[in-house]
Amino acid sequence: MKTKEVETSPGERLLSLDFFRGLTMVLLVAEGTHLWSVLLQEPISGSFIEPFFRQFHHHSWNGLRFWDLIQPFFMFIVGVAMPFSYEKRISHGDSKNKITKHIVQRSVVLLALGVGLHCGYRRKLVWELWNVLSQLSVTILIAYFLMRYKWATQIIVSIALLLLTEFLYRTFPVEGYNQPFVKDHNFGSWMDMLLMGKINNGGGWVAINCIPTAAHTIWGVVAGQLLRSGKSSDQKLRLLLVFGGISLFAGYLLDWTSITPIIKRISTSSFVLASGGWALLFLALSYWLIDMKKRNNWIFPFVVVGMNPIFIYLFFNTVGTQWFNGFVAIFTQGFLNWVQTPDFIIALFTSLTILALEWWMCYYLYQKRIFFRI
Numbered sequence: 001m002k003t004k005e006v007e008t009s010p011g012e013r014l015l016s017l018d019f020f021r022g023l024t025m026v027l028l029v030a031e032g033t034h035l036w037s038v039l040l041q042e043p044i045s046g047s048f049i050e051p052f053f054r055q056f057h058h059h060s061w062n063g064l065r066f067w068d069l070i071q072p073f074f075m076f077i078v079g080v081a082m083p084f085s086y087e088k089r090i091s092h093g094d095s096k097n098k099i100t101k102h103i104v105q106r107s108v109v110l111l112a113l114g115v116g117l118h119c120g121y122r123r124k125l126v127w128e129l130w131n132v133l134s135q136l137s138v139t140i141l142i143a144y145f146l147m148r149y150k151w152a153t154q155i156i157v158s159i160a161l162l163l164l165t166e167f168l169y170r171t172f173p174v175e176g177y178n179q180p181f182v183k184d185h186n187f188g189s190w191m192d193m194l195l196m197g198k199i200n201n202g203g204g205w206v207a208i209n210c211i212p213t214a215a216h217t218i219w220g221v222v223a224g225q226l227l228r229s230g231k232s233s234d235q236k237l238r239l240l241l242v243f244g245g246i247s248l249f250a251g252y253l254l255d256w257t258s259i260t261p262i263i264k265r266i267s268t269s270s271f272v273l274a275s276g277g278w279a280l281l282f283l284a285l286s287y288w289l290i291d292m293k294k295r296n297n298w299i300f301p302f303v304v305v306g307m308n309p310i311f312i313y314l315f316f317n318t319v320g321t322q323w324f325n326g327f328v329a330i331f332t333q334g335f336l337n338w339v340q341t342p343d344f345i346i347a348l349f350t351s352l353t354i355l356a357l358e359w360w361m362c363y364y365l366y367q368k369r370i371f372f373r374i
Contacts, residue, residue, distance in 0.1 A: 017077065018306055019303060020080075020282065033320075036067075039053040064262050064275070072272075072278075074136075075135070076217065077220060079143050079220020079221040082224060083225045087228065106137075117314075120318050130207060143220070157218065161212055162269040162272055164211065165267070169186055169266070192207055205265050216275070226240070236287070237292065240280050243280055251270045251271065251276075252274055254269065312358065332349055333346055336349060
């Protein structure tokens with residue numbers, strides 16, 4: 001098994017992408033250890049630093065926190081890697097039909113994994129499409145079939161998807177689902193009833209998010225094509241910054257003017273624009289610091305995790321939450337209770353221990369050159 005090689009020129013890896021992917025996965029793994037929940041317990045709860053750690057939890061509805069950016073980052077990164085992977089497979093002699101077949105098969109597997117994870121959460125067979133893998137199974141297909149067109153065409157289509165979403169939410173006539181920005185009473189919730197026969201009560205998440213958030217993967221593809229292009233590093237950086245800044249400003253402007261509120265749970269156009277802008281700007285910063293300035297001797301811990309994103313994502317969502325976390329806690333809690341340690345320290349130490357062990361698993365796979373891919 002091999003990992004995808006990401007290169008800007010022969011023999012040179014795009015380390016900024018490795019870091020970006022790895023950082024995103026480390027943050028997700030930390031969530032799987034319940035670290036971010038622990039850091040809202042006393043004595044942090046109610047203290048002056050609580051607002052900082054609150055950023056590692058989704059906003060309840062209208063607003064944008066740092067944690068609301070993680071899924072867009074994940075979907076954007078997949079898009080950035082696609083042109084590199086495609087060109088490498090072409091250079092190795094794969095036909096376009098073979099690559100297309102692989103992409104379609106990959107989408108089916110991602111959908112199956114997404115649904116399977118929900119079955120694991122519920123401990124029974126269910127048909128639920130809210131997982132990021134289910135969403136990604138749609139966005140990569142859209143981005144892949146657009147990838148052959150010019151950048152302008154890809155961007156226009158992505159904006160058209162946002163406008164389509166706006167139109168559907170604002171004009172949907174069915175009573176009870178005709179309030180575009182009200183939780184559980186919008187077009188997305190009606191689609192959930194159609195697709196799954198249920199809505200995400202309380203959470204407000206909707207499966208149709210895969211349509212507007214396809215823009216994240218499309219923009220990732222365009223960014224990847226830009227980084228593979230013959231433009232100078234300064235030109236690449238400038239374009240990432242300009243388009244990132246425009247997208248960010250447009251997203252927040254829609255929210256500030258009350259035209260379209262920023263709501264992650266239904267992926268409003270303002271949310272997609274703002275989060276996509278942050279993704280572009282973070283990629284630009286990483287590219288400048290790591291690939292242009294060559295300050296990359298500190299990124300290895302993140303790269304290790306980013307090399308096996310599917311493995312570690314599935315692990316902490318299944319074995320981790322259902323067995324491994326509790327198994328580790330037997331020892332950490334048992335020992336620390338024996339020496340009369342405060343509950344907060346016990347919980348914090350347990351989460352950090354689980355995080356360290358899961359990182360070590362990724363490191364072991366990295367050392368053995370074992371990379372899971374679909």
